[in-house]
Amino acid sequence: MGIYAVPFKKLGRKSVSIAGGKGAQLGEMFNSGIPVPPGFVVITPSFDAFLKANKLNGKIDSILKKVDVKKTATVDKASRDIRLLISKGKIPKEVDHEALSQFDSLGASLVAVRSSATAEDGANASWAGELESYMNIQREGLMRTVKLCWSSLFTPRAIFYRIEKKMHLQNVSVAVVVQKMVQSEVAGVVFTVHPVTKDKNQMVIEAAYGLGESVVAGLVSPDNYVVDKRDLSLVDVAVNEQEKMITKKITGNKVQTVSVPVPPNLRSKQKMDGKTIIQLAKICIGIEKHYNFPQDMEFAIEKGKIYIVQSRPITTM
Secondary structure, eight states, rough: OSSSSEEGGOOOOGGHHHHHHHHHHHHHTTTOOOOOOOOEEHHHHHHHHHHHHTTTTHHHHHHHHTTOOOOOOHHHHHHHHHHHHHOOOOOOHHHHHHHHHHHHHHTTTTTTEEEEEOSSSSOOOTTTTTTOOOEEEEEEGGHHHHHHHHHGSSSSHHHHHHHHHHHHSSSOOOEEEEEEEEOOSSSEEESSSOOTOOOOTTTEEEEEBOTTTHHHHSSOOEEEEEETTTTTTEEEOOOOOOOOOEEEEEEEEEEEEHHHHHHHTTTTOOOOOOOHHHHEEEEEEHHHHHHOEEEEEEEETTTTTEEEEEEEOOOOO
């Protein structure tokens, strides 16, 4: 196993301390035969080595001690100061080398890069929405994006969350998940227990055109499908019109993630047909059984193939 960058095949649910919650779950699913896009994790020793090489630990602790969560200005200032320190830091050569070697072994021109905190995605705490993710990253931008993910451990929301959950007294670190990019035609989220009624016999699928960030970030009103887990029957289908979607844009050698209009002939159409809904439901029921706990998942469909790009426990049940 690498010292600083480790492929999914060498990670599992017990790898949280080095891969964070997201990275550990992806490794677990990948090795269980669940359709997860291949990837690797720039593990927490990389962040530790970076902090040590740039002598940042003491400086960060000093800044955080001045935070008063009742005074928003102190949280914002701490975030700006810490993120600036991290942006100016130099990544150790050995970390850079291992991460780029793993990138090359993926055989992908574009990747998704996601923060993965060590206190994340457990049954008692979830950092969902607190840390940062980046889509369509090329090789030359990988390490710059890794630094952005490291520093997202110190966004105002993340600092507030840590103190609110009393995790500022723990040694919270961050890993970075690097995963082959899925250019999804349709993507979204799945709750294996109905999030409103709490009915454990029903799952809810939310789906939209393009990349799943539009659903996760609440930028669109997705289709909503309710499935009875006992017989895989469709209980309810609500189709919503979608005018914008998130996708990639290529200009010369530059790749961007942009919002574009949905073609007029697709805007009012149902995003997933019944067969695909049931196929996705079966996969998600299998994941829930694997973990023996209700799951909140993100999925992506590219050229008819379903991928699971994240799964975490539903912490509000």
